[in-house]
Amino acid sequence: MSWLLGCAILGVGIWLRVDPNMAKYVNQAEEINVFYTLAYVLMAIGVVIMVIGFLGCCGAIRESQCMLGAFFIMLFIIFTILLGFGIYAVVEKDTMKDAVGNMLDRAVRDYDSDSDSRKFMDNIQEEFGCCGSRNGAQDYKETVHVPDSCQPENRDEACDKRFFAWIAEHLTIVAGIAIAIAIVLILGMIFSMVLCCALRDGAVA
Template structure:
């Protein structure tokens, strides 16, 4: 009798842990969705995207975050329903979705590490192209882009500082006594934010692994309960 009550208590504990986990998971989806919307509508990001097509990746990342956040919210809701209704089908679907999202996160993390040097070259080349077109671009997109970068990062030019603008004088946006080029500053900024994103992704991955373990445990517990009858 005591052992049976112990198993029943363990089953109830897993069930409510699963519900609590999925509620937190749903809140996480809301947060990711909110970040995606913020990146898409924030004017600070907009000025870079509008000035240079290379930075359209910011909006691409925003759309990915919005999609992932919405999917996580749906998956979290599915897990909550599966835990409350004790549905093995819902829990199995929940596990499958978590596993797919986990693989995507893992692949994105590996791609980020592999492509780090490529990103550095892309940043340098983008800055060089915009410095070259600073005084000749009729649309002034290069001028707006470089002025924004130089003022925000307190730098000048692309790879060599004010010399990059020769034989012309450097623009007023970098005449602040600062001789450091912009490529390293911009790349370091992106890299530091990538580290933060990677840390968040690892945290989400750990949470997902916990969710997968809980869903398997609850499925097994439900199967045992069904087997009694």
């Protein structure tokens, strides 16, 4: 079971890292590169859990208390790391709203002078049906013209709330996966301790 869990975690980490929709925004925005941090952490945890799962299987087959004890300790360490990054994700979600607004403000300001900012805003405005940063098309009042990516029917819809909602949705998915993983890890720790105690009692008897 642990080996399959490790494969699942590795798959989620790879999805976060290579998802083309994610790359369109994260590659051009340092403020939201938390996604790539989480992706690398999940990939590392997935590989480690696959190795740990093999250790647990060997311990159960060979009825080795030492291996089962090591299996428990490693699962506990992984659980602690996941808990820490779960808290980190929640904190980032709460503090990222202003960062998103500031990031969009900067991209709007540099829209005419910087190709990366222009591509970034065009992607967001076309994808989310919005315009500008916090005030819709009014944010472009100091530029030559409102971009074509701002559709007339969307020019009153600011992008900050819609883009942040997209970020929050993905962080929620990651948090849900982390909770599911934590539950499985707890079950694995309980199973290893029960088996280890049973082996000890059998040895004493």
